[in-house]
Amino acid sequence: MKHIEALIADRGSISLDALHEHGCVAAASDAHNSLALLVRRNGESLTALLRRLDRAIALANEEGVLTDEVNDSP
Numbered sequence: 001m002k003h004i005e006a007l008i009a010d011r012g013s014i015s016l017d018a019l020h021e022h023g024c025v026a027a028a029s030d031a032h033n034s035l036a037l038l039v040r041r042n043g044e045s046l047t048a049l050l051r052r053l054d055r056a057i058a059l060a061n062e063e064g065v066l067t068d069e070v071n072d073s074p
Contacts, residue, residue: 001050003057004028007035014053016046022070026053028060035060037070 004014012030019025024040026049036056040049056067 001054003054003061004050007057016049019070024049025070026050028053028057033060033066034068036067038067039069 007014007028007030010030012028012035014026014028016024016026022039026036026038026040028035036053036059038049038052038056040046059065059067
């Protein structure tokens with residue numbers, strides 16, 4: 001998970017938290033922005049969630065697309 005490693009090495013952060021409305025949420029941020037907020041899917045392993053987070057970090061860094069499944073969800 002090279003994008004997570006690079007983010008942390010550059011003083012960014014990731015977290016896993018339980019939110020009442022969404023269950024398990026993975027978040028990634030750098031010094032300036034929230035890069036990704038992902039809601040764990042039914043039956044999704046933590047490893048799979050972290051892989052999706054890694055891809056979302058790459059998408060934010062390479063294409064400027066920020067992923068927000070918490071606030072953008074129906």
